[in-house]
Amino acid sequence: MNLFRRFARLALPLTAAAAAIGYVAAGSSAPNVGTYPAAPSASVAPASPTLRAPVEPPSLATPENRWASVGGNPTANIDKAWLEAEGPYKGPLEGRRLVTLTFDDGPSLVYTPQVRKSLAKYGIEATFFVIGKYLEGESYSAQKARKVVQDLAHDGHLIGNHTLDHSQLTAVSFAEATRQIDHSAELIQQTVGAEPLFFRPPFGDLDGALSAHLAARHNRLVLWNVEGKDWESDDADAVFAELTRRLDFARGGIVLLHDWKYSSVVVTQRLLAWLHANRWDPKHPKRAGYEVVGLEEFLNEVEKMPQPYANRAEMNAARVQHFQSLHPAAPQAASTEPVARAPQRPKLQKVSTKR
DSSP states (O other): OOHHHHHHHHTTTOOOOOOOOOOOOTTSOOOOGGGOOOOOSOOOOOSSOOOOOOOOOOOOOOOTTHHHHHTTOTTOOHHHHHHHTTOSOOOTTOOEEEEEEEEEEEOOTTHHHHHHHHHHHHTOOOEEEEOGGGGOSSSHHHHHHHHHHHHHHHTTOEEEEOOSSOOOGGGSOHHHHHHHHHHHHHHHHHHHSSOOOEEOOGGGOOOHHHHHHHHHTTOEEOOOSEEOOTTTOOOHHHHHHHHHHHHHHHTSEEEEEESSSHHHHHHHHHHHHHHHHTBOOTTSTTSOEEEEOOHHHHHHHHHHSOOOOSSHHHHHHHHHHHHHHHOTTSOOOOOOOOOOOOOOOOOOOOOOOOO
C-alpha cells in the first residue's frame, strides 16, 4: 500500500488470451447453453470519435507517486479499459476466477449502509463510484451523505468519481464535461481527505480529449464486464441469475452494481453468499472458483498478466470458439460482442431533510 493510499484511509474522520470457459465452480449451477448469456450492455467507444481540443493539465498539487497508481493505462484509453475489466489472462486449466465489486450512483442514505453491512459480513473491499452532487452543501441530506461515504472509506472501500450529476460526458460541452469530473473530485476530496484516483464515466462513454483530461489528472479509468441490469429491473431473482451466468461465462471480472435501490441490496447479499460458497481453493488450483479482491489488487493482477487481444470483440470470439469446443452438441452460442445501451440518466435521489 503506497503512502497516498495509506493517507486516503487514515484521513478519516477528519474529513478477461484465449480464456477458456471452464465449468462452473463446485456447488453452482451450469448455465443453460440454450440460453447463452446476453451481451454486456456497455459498448466500446466508437472507432472514430470526434476528438475535442487538447486539454492542458489541471493545476493539481498531487504527490509524485500518484502517477504509479495509474498503472497500466496511463492514457486512460477506453478500449484498454474495457479489456482490463475482463481481468487477468487465464489459461484453460486455471481455476482461479478473480472478481472485484463496484457500485455506482450513490451514496444512498438508506441503501448504501445496507450494502456496507453485507460487505463487512464477508470482509470484502469494494469500490463505490459516487455522484458528487450528493456531497455538496450543508443540507441535512448532504451531511448524511458525506458521513455515509466517510464510513465506507473508513472500512477500507475505495471511493471513485462518477461525475457531478451523472451527465453523459460526450453529450455536453468540453468545459461542462471537465467541470463534471473536476468539481466532483473536489467534493470527494473534501469528504474523505484525499482526491479520488479512480474514475468511471456514466454509460462508459468517453472521447479522446476527455481521456487526455483524465490522464492529465493522473486518474485511472475503470469500466466493467459483468452486470445484471439491476439499475433497470427490480426483479432480484432475474438480476442475480443474469449476474451469475455472466460471471461463469467471463470467468470473473469487474462487476457493476448500484447502491441506490432495495432490490440491488438483495442481489448484493445473494451474490456475496454465492461467491463465498463457490470460492476458489488454492489447494485445488485447477478447480473453478471465485476470489473476490479489491480493485487495486485486481488491476495489479491484470498488469502482471494482461489480456493478449486487440479488443473486446476479438477476445469474446475466442471465448465463444472455446466454449463450443467444450460443448459441441450445444446450440451455436450467440455473439457476445457488447452492444450499446441508450444512455438513461438515473433520477437523482430525493432525500427527505427531516431528522
